[in-house]
Amino acid sequence: MTMNWWWVSQTITVYDIICLKTKPPSRLGTLSLQQVSCVVKTSCCSRNGNVLKAYAVKDGHGGSLCLRPALGRAPARGQRGIYLSCGRWDGCWTALEELEAAKVKDLKLLSRRRGPGTALPGAERPALAPPPPPPPARRSPPCAAAMAFATRHFVRAASSSSSAAATAAAKKLVVKHVTVIGGGLMGAGIAQVAAASGHTVVLVDQSDEILKKSTKGIEESLKRVTKKKFADKPEAGAEFIEKTLKNLSTSTDAVAVVHSTDLVIEAIVENQEIKNELFKRLDKFAPEHTIFASNTSSLQITQLANSTTRQDRFGGLHFFNPVPMMKLVEVIKTPMTSQKTFESLVDFSKAVGKSPVSCKDTPGFIVNRLLVPYMMEAVRLFERGDASKEDIDVAMKLGAGYPMGPFELLDYVGLDTSKYIIDGWHSLEPNNPLFAPSPLLNKLVEEKKLGKKTGEGFYKYK
Helix, strand or coil, X not given: CCCCEEEXXXXXXXXXXXXXXXXXXXXXXXXXXXXXXXXXXXXEECCCCCEEEEEEEECCCCCEXXXXXXXXXXXXXXXXXXXXXXXXXXXXXXXXXXXXXXXXXXXXXXXXXXXXXXXXXXXXXXXCCCCCCCCCCCCCCCCCCEEECCCHHHHHHHHHHHHHHHHHHHCCCCCCEEEEECCCHXXXXXXXXXXXXXXXXXXXXXXXXXXXXXXXXXXXXXXXXXXXXXXXXXXXXXXXXXXXXXXXXXXXXXXXXXXXXCEEEECCCCCHHHHHHHHHHHHCCCCCCCEEEECCCXXXXXXXXXXXXXXXXXEEEEECCCCCCCCEEEEEXXXXXXXXXXHHHHHHHHHCCCEEEXXXXXXXXXXXXXXXXXXXXXXXXXXXXXXXXXXXXXXXXXXXXXXXXXXXXXXXXXXXXXXXXXXXXHHHCXXXXXXXXXXXXXXXHHCCCCEHHHCECCCECC
């Protein structure tokens, strides 16, 4: 098949790149919203720095189609724009970029006036946008997809709405409604601080039993917070608890609650496949503006983002345990995370009373990359019989000034979480001795002795 190339001038707006369905001759007026599929927008630049938009859409057979910069094709002298191609070698498109209903209607009116055709008359095309020379000849039938250029008249007619949309897109998202997936220690803590700071929060887990336990834990945590924060004002403390709990609700149906959320924070088990499946499912139902974030402590955010169609609205929000007490949040920005998304995540972190630090999508981010090898070396000391776990904990608390020893910290974090982290890093760097698995840690996890949350880990708890 011959690849189709089109020249797009900088005067063409992002919605003017329109690919028609079925066989020519095509009529703009025959298009309907039923022929429209979802679109993923990405930015591309010509050699002179002009930023344009490219699209990825899904065709009627579930395949991916991409409208992207044509490699090796530079703008001609005096031209300002970029060549784009449909990127499709094996047939026509059966899908169309998503358009605003009003613009679809305008195109239909244009079609009725101009009649059938695969493109508007050359005289109506924008200046400095001549069609490119044909690509090298290939013996194949032409692609059935056709390209329609909007006229300057249409660009002017849509300019006001396009400008308003661009202005709105440039603004950071102010997060008001939050969905937290996972009612464990971390998820409940995140839900608590978000609700306490005035956000509307829905905490989601698989069963009502888990959610009841999570809610009870949040209530007890709030009592501890108010006892310290409102020691001299018990009435204010009671009001604080009441307002926080009023902002918090629970659900076992994640799909239902993401329809009206601004931010989804995932805090489930450290398992790549389970997280990917969750994000892939929620991506189909969440609004376009919704930001997805993971609280993962070890997995790569980029791999999680790739399970969705909103890579630019995906980042990492790594809170620390216990969430109500720990002031730090690591905000992780992948190469695909937009600056607007990153700033929105930073602002949200500040809004819930945390101090955000920024990190690229590197294994372990900042804290865990330094902390986990330290804890694993303590386990190896104990495994070799060099020192008891009690003495190691005392040494680090009294000698290094740490609030917890490494074994106390492992029990608090969860031995299963620590195992997932070290196993993941070991798979990436099997020859790195810092990431070598621990037989003792593996044994305790197999025995379901996961730390404080199960009543026993390296230590026993009542």
